[in-house]
Amino acid sequence: MRRCASVIKGNDNTRLVVISACSGVTNLLVELANGIHQETIRQERLTTLAVIHDEVLAKLPENTSVAQAVNALIDDIATLAEAAATSPSTQLTDSLVACGELLSTHLFTHLLNTQGISAVRFDAREALRTNSLFGKATPQLVETSSLVNEKLRPLCERQVVVTQGFIGADDKGNTTTLGRGGSDYSAALLAEALHADTLEIWTDVPGIYTTDPRVAPNAKPISEISFSEASEMANFGAKILHPSTLLPAMRQEIPVFVGSSKAPQQGGTWIRKTAQRSPLLRALALRSNQTMVTLNSLNMFHAYGFLAEVFNVLARHQISVDLISTSEVSVSLTLDQTDTGGGAPTLPDAALEELSALCTVKVEHGLSLVALIGNHMGETRGTASKIFGAMDQFNVRLICSGASDHNMCFLVNEEDSKPVIQALHERLFE
Ligand code: ASP
Ligand code: MG
Secondary structure (H helix, E strand, O other): OHHHHHHHHOOOOOOEEEEOOOOOHHHHHHHHHOOOOOHHHHHHHHHHHHHHHHHHHHOOOOOHHHHHHHHHHHHHHHHHHHHHHHOOOHHHHHHHHHHHHHHHHHHHHHHHHHOOOOEEEEOHHHOOEEOOOOOOOOEOHHHHHHHHHHHHHHHHHHOEEEEEOOEEEOOOOOEEEOOOOOHHHHHHHHHHHHOOOOEEEEEOOOOOEOOOOOOOOOOOEOOEEEHHHHHHHHHOOOOOOOOOOHHHHHHHOOOEEEEEOOOHHHOEEEEEOOOOOOOOEEEEEEEEEEEEEEEEOHHHOOOOOHHHHHHHHHHHOOOOEEEEEEOOOEEEEEEOOOOOOOOOOOOOHHHHHHHHHHOEEEEEEEEEEEEEEEOOOOOOOOOHHHHHHHOOOOOEEEEEEOOOOOEEEEEEEHHHHHHHHHHHHHHHHO
8 A cells, every 4th residue: 555655755746546356355255255154254254354454544644533443444344244144135235345445445535645645535336336236236337427527526626535446336326246356447447427537547567568477487568559459468367457458448548557566666567549659569468268169050151141140149139259261161269258257158958958949059168268459450471380380289269360450369269278378479479
């Protein structure tokens, strides 16, 4: 928190600070929200929560009123957790997990004030309007924009405002959340509504790298990247940004900075509408837990309407398709990740049955998607042999290239995924 305060001090233009919960807190709250029946275990979790916040409180001078606010919230959590133990619900879960951000913003606002930065705490639920889809609510942009301009903007003009990421409220005033990791998304939504000049995301990694440095230790930091490239990376599994985060910034063309609050001196990555350099090959992303469905039918041979029928079935079962590759009598596709849990998506039995009436169906798991991200990737003359050369010793199950100028995707066996990334990175980026 002190490091974050110095980041804020370092830039006089900072108007709004959107923060997440203290480390580990949301996970504890989710656990309580799922319903802990055993009173002793529930008490243990509540104590852990209190300790996390008390440790920060103890380091803050003149903390009486903040301590009161924190204790009141811990009491609320105890009441809600007890209710969740008997009848858990998604609405109750949102009310519970929102307390993490409600707590951290109390502490952080006070910390800024003790450091000589005049700051005020604002309850994000007064401005961030969402629908009532608890757990993963959709922001309502028109309403949010007018509430932000009415309630938040005047405060920002006077002093630094601290608010909660991740949480909002529906039109009845019920607390909602934007889904795990949603604080960055909140920040982007508020930046959009305020027409901010820039959005800075201070996280625990020093920006975007050519690939995950834990997989390829020679991964290099990228100082500037375009919105299209960065959103491809987020989509294809790079964990730096919540995949929705860039959308509001792109709509308003707000440059986004990503850096590490633990090492601000290391700099980070600027994401802009257009980057000064747009190299053919920019980065590699990896997404595991992929499901591939292969459909095969002789009826496809020189026929029409077959694919339409197949996609009709998928649409009726609300199955979102990710990659597709077709030949004359078969089509392979991968299924989109639906839940935030990150498990492999499955083809529902009813859909499988309907598809089986049209063709033979094969479903495979244990696959990973390797995405090569770049620019003008339709023009690979001179690089194709390097790309495929690096993959020579691996079995590639599916290749998707051509539809997007910004990516080329390979589906490989799960156990090959990291070696594939390492081989490609060495050949193309080192
Ligand atoms: N605190 C929330 C979570 O852990 C939101 C966030 O971290 O962005 O998911
Ligand atoms: Mg987080």
